[in-house]
Amino acid sequence: MATIGPLVFYALWPWIWRDTLARLREYASFHLNHEYYNMEFLGQNHWTPPMPRAYAPLMTAATVPAVTLCLFVAGLCAAARERLVYPLARAAARLAPERGRLAAAARALAxxxxxxxxxxxxxxxxxxxxxxxxxGxxxxxxxxxxxxxxxxxxxxPFIALFAGAAFSAAVRRARVALRALLVARRVPGAPRAVAGAxxxxxxxxxxLGAAVVAAPVAETLHAHPWALSAYTPLVGGAPGAASLGLNRTFWGYTTGAVVDYLNEHVPPRGxxxxxxxxxQAWDMLLxxxxxxxxIRGVGAVAGADFALYHHEKHMLGQAYQAWVAFGTTSPDHIAGLDGVPVILVYRNQSR
Known part of the structure; x- marks a missing residue:
C-alpha cells in the first residue's frame, strides 16, 4: 500500500502528470481550505466545526445496509478474539499464580x-x-x-472485508451443520460421501449469498432515482430519516425528477x-x-414563471422568497421518496 498505492494514484490521474508538485499542492490546498458545508443532522443545521461526535457513526448506520454492518461487527469481534483475546488469555494463564480462581479462569479461557x-x-x-x-x-x-x-x-471497503470474513465463517459453519443434518436423516444405506458432497x-x-444481497438490492432498486435521499430501514427509511432531521438532498441533483412536469406546464419561452x-446540470438537461x-433557467425567483426548491434546512429562505414573489405558500408539484418531499415546484400565480 505504501508503494503501489501512490503509483496507482499518480497513474490514474492525468492532471498531475505535468507540474506534479504544484498541482499536488493545489489539491491539498483545495481540501485544507475548503469552505464549510451546511448539513442538517438531528434537526439542527451545522455549518462550522466541531462536528457532532455521533455524526459519522450514525450516518453510517443510517446509510449502510444492516446486513453489512452486522457481518462487519461479527468479523471485527472474531478478529479481536483471535488476535487479542487469545494472546491475552495465554499470557494471563502463564503469568497467573499456579493456584487460585484467576489462574483457573485464565487457563480455562485459553x-x-x-x-x-x-x-x-x-x-x-x-x-x-x-x-x-x-x-478518526x-x-x-x-x-x-x-x-x-x-x-x-x-x-x-475495509468494513466490507471484515464482513466478508464473517460471511466466509458463516458458510463454513452452515456446511458443517448441513452435513450433520444430512447424515442424521440420510436414507439407510446411502453413503456418507453424498452428504459431504x-x-x-x-x-x-x-x-447465504442471496440472503445477504437480497435486501440491499431491493433497497437500491426502490430508491432509484433518489439515491442521495435514501436511508436504510434501520432508521425507518426516508420517512424515518426526515422525522429524525437528517439531510434529504444535496447540490440540487433531483431537478431531473421534475422535467416531465416542467415540459408540460412551463409556457413557451417560460x-x-x-x-x-x-x-452545468441544467445545461445538460437541455x-x-x-x-x-x-425553457429558460434564471438565477432569481422574482419575475420567474416557476421556481424550484430543493429541500435543505439552511435554504428555507428560498421557499419563503417563492411564497412572497408568487403569492402562494402551496407548491404546484412535489416529488420525493416514500412521501418525503425532496424537490418542490412553485408556480407564479400572477402568470
Missing part, C-alpha cells in the same frame, strides 16, 4: 479458544487501522471539511428559477433533450 491462523502481515490490524484512520478525522474539532458520507466512504458444493454459499441546480429547448 483452552476454549483455538490458536489463530498465522498472519505475519497483521491483516486484520491493517483493516482496523484503515477504518480508524478515516473515522471526525473526532477532531479542527477537521477542515464538513460534509456527508462521501468523506468517510473510503473506510467502507452436498455440504461442500455451491448450494450453501449461493443461498422561465424557471433553478435554485440549487448546478448551471442538451440531452430532457428539457424543452425554449
Amino acid at each position: 483452552a476454549r479458544l483455538r490458536p489463530p491462523p498465522p498472519d505475519a502481515g497483521g491483516t486484520a490490524l491493517l483493516w482496523f487501522l484503515a477504518i480508524a484512520a478515516v473515522y 478525522a471526525w473526532l477532531s474539532p479542527s477537521t477542515p471539511i464538513f460534509g456527508g458520507t462521501k468523506h468517510w466512504m473510503t473506510a467502507y 452436498a455440504a461442500r458444493g455451491p448450494l450453501v454459499p449461493a443461498l 422561465t424557471v428559477y433553478i435554485h440549487d441546480t448546478a448551471g 442538451r440531452d433533450g430532457r428539457l424543452r429547448k425554449d
Whole structure:
C-alpha cells in the first residue's frame, strides 16, 4: 500500500502528470481550505466545526445496509478474539499464580479458544487501522471539511472485508451443520460421501449469498432515482430519516425528477428559477433533450414563471422568497421518496 498505492494514484490521474508538485499542492490546498458545508443532522443545521461526535457513526448506520454492518461487527469481534483475546488469555494463564480462581479462569479461557491462523502481515490490524484512520478525522474539532458520507466512504471497503470474513465463517459453519443434518436423516444405506458432497458444493454459499444481497438490492432498486435521499430501514427509511432531521438532498441533483412536469406546464419561452441546480446540470438537461429547448433557467425567483426548491434546512429562505414573489405558500408539484418531499415546484400565480 505504501508503494503501489501512490503509483496507482499518480497513474490514474492525468492532471498531475505535468507540474506534479504544484498541482499536488493545489489539491491539498483545495481540501485544507475548503469552505464549510451546511448539513442538517438531528434537526439542527451545522455549518462550522466541531462536528457532532455521533455524526459519522450514525450516518453510517443510517446509510449502510444492516446486513453489512452486522457481518462487519461479527468479523471485527472474531478478529479481536483471535488476535487479542487469545494472546491475552495465554499470557494471563502463564503469568497467573499456579493456584487460585484467576489462574483457573485464565487457563480455562485459553483452552476454549483455538490458536489463530498465522498472519505475519497483521491483516486484520491493517483493516482496523484503515477504518480508524478515516473515522478518526471526525473526532477532531479542527477537521477542515464538513460534509456527508462521501468523506468517510473510503473506510467502507475495509468494513466490507471484515464482513466478508464473517460471511466466509458463516458458510463454513452452515456446511458443517448441513452435513450433520444430512447424515442424521440420510436414507439407510446411502453413503456418507453424498452428504459431504452436498455440504461442500455451491448450494450453501449461493443461498447465504442471496440472503445477504437480497435486501440491499431491493433497497437500491426502490430508491432509484433518489439515491442521495435514501436511508436504510434501520432508521425507518426516508420517512424515518426526515422525522429524525437528517439531510434529504444535496447540490440540487433531483431537478431531473421534475422535467416531465416542467415540459408540460412551463409556457413557451417560460422561465424557471433553478435554485440549487448546478448551471452545468441544467445545461445538460437541455442538451440531452430532457428539457424543452425554449425553457429558460434564471438565477432569481422574482419575475420567474416557476421556481424550484430543493429541500435543505439552511435554504428555507428560498421557499419563503417563492411564497412572497408568487403569492402562494402551496407548491404546484412535489416529488420525493416514500412521501418525503425532496424537490418542490412553485408556480407564479400572477402568470
